[in-house]
Amino acid sequence: MQIVPICHWLYTRVPQSLLRRIEAANFIKTVRFVSEHSPFYKEAFRRRGIRAEKVRSPADLGDFYTTAEDIRTSPESFICRKPDTAFETTGTTSARPKRVYFSRSEIREAGWSGAVGLWGIGVRPEDRVASAFDYSFWVSGPVLAASCEALGAFHVEAGRLDPAEFYERLKDYRISVIVGDPSWIVRLAEIAKEKGPWPVKLLLGGGENLTEEARAFVEGVWKADFFLSYGQTEAFGAIGLESRAKEGYHLNEFHNFFEIINPDAGGWGELVYTTLNRRTMPLVRYRSGDLTRFLPPKGYPVRRIEKLKGRLDEWTPTAMGNIAPWMFEPFFKKVDGVDGDWQIVVAKRGTKDLIEFHVETANGHETLQSQVFEAFRREWPEAWRVVEMGVFLMSVCPHAKGSLKTGRKLRRIVDRRDFTQ
Structure with missing residues (x-):
């Protein structure tokens, strides 16, 4: 029996009231867990007089947040259990990258979550997936590989090859799904326009934003949908994924508790999240630095966010x-x-x-x-x-x-x- 379509069916039909109760219960568990096992949160809660057993919602933590600088300064102080691996964030240009630790079981769980999202945009076990994500310390490639394994789909990892080389080497693989950075995919589309595209079902981009003009160009060349995902290494990859309607990112609210803080009159503010299912290096009220706003559910019971408007920090x-x-x-x-x-x-x-x-x-x-x-x-x-x-x-x-x-x-x-x- 295929488990992924069943999970997707549940994802699309869980009552919002039940989802909110699950979120609230897991938020409480996470706060209590880090207060007992994380040196960082033990000390941070002690300094602020926060009693974990009294916390029932984010409001009970007042103005306490976890920041990127906290992780950058002392990532090991967040560790609650022996890690199996680590990934880094901010790309190759940062002098002090943020390091985030995970277990292999957390990779597998992220893979199942990703597989449900891939199913939602049309990827099936018979598809052949090629990824061009940079594998150097970056979480996206391993999570995609785990998702394809959960889905039962063929997967080949090309790494961030020159798009021209990717085109020549992959054209005979009968690839139906192409995944990579949006800018990289745009360049690949330029090559395909010149040399001729092969039949693909869809393309998926992640790691940066994309203009609608660029999306239209890629879709025009390949005659296929180009979807976007949004994530951060701190959240272990995908935070949200577009649906086939491409109207904002549907959030992974089973694994994260999301807030938007300091919103303006239009609802635009900073996305903050608490990880709900991680025990190696859980994060409580992590400030993403990304500016967005909530959108009402559409098609799925989970909330959506707009495409990112920008960042609060200088990155x-x-x-x-x-x-x-x-x-x-x-x-x-x-x-x-x-x-x-x-x-x-x-x-x-x-x-x-x-x-x-x-x-x-x-x-x-x-x-x-x-x-x-x-x-x-x-x-x-x-x-x-x-x-x-x-x-x-x-x-x-x-x-x-x-x-x-x-x-x-x-x-x-x-x-x-x-x-x-």
Whole structure:
């Protein structure tokens, strides 16, 4: 008997009242568990006078939250049971990545959850799935492999190959489902448009946002649906997945308790979640840093969230990876032609991310672009390899010295992409 379709049937029909009771009970269990087993939460609760046995809901924790800096500073202090593996987050550009620990049983459970989501968008045991996720310390590939195992579907892991090589090597596999970073999938679609697509059932992207223009381009080339998932390593992969209607992410409320804090008049605020089924490194009220808002249930009893509006912190997800201002301060000091302020603008050129380096220079700019590009290649060779793949574009925009800062403070990274279009 196929268990996954039965689980999906239950997922689509569980009464909301029952789901809320399950969430509340598991929230209480998680808070009590970490208060007994996690050195971090033991000390944090002690300092704040929080008595775990009195906690019945997030409101009882007041303004207590777990932050990214907490994990980055001392990940081992969160561990409650002996871990079997670990993954890292923030991509390859971070000097201090966040490390999150898991057990093998938690990987299997995440696989079952992912399999239910894959079933919902149409993946079946007879499908052949190819993944191009980066396997280096990243959770997405292993969770997808576990999901395909639970589903009983064929799965091949290509890693983040150059899309041109992926196309040539995978075209004879009779692949029906392609999974990878959205920007990578856009580049693969460009190659398929030139050389000819093969028949696929659907494509699935995760790890960054995507404009609707880019989605339409990919779907037009492959003549198939392109779905998006949303997740974080801290949540062990997928937090939510689009349905076939592509109207927001349906949340995994069986494994996480979600809140949106500090909402504005339109309901937009920061997504916060508590893991409900993890015992190796559970997290209580973790601040995701992502801005979104709740949508009413539609098609499923679980809640939905909008596509992300942005981030509260300085990290900006791009096809290059996650970028932050501190990365570029020492970088530009190594470029001889840069003399003064700088600003990074993330835009779109067609369907691709365009990273614009706006820099002040006092000595002309005839060779400035080549200098910046060469310094970039030395500083971030992996990101440069992605440029060479054609996944994203870069340009250098010179400015007169003293001209970039027009107000009291220069915003170092400006994201001009519109993901609603």
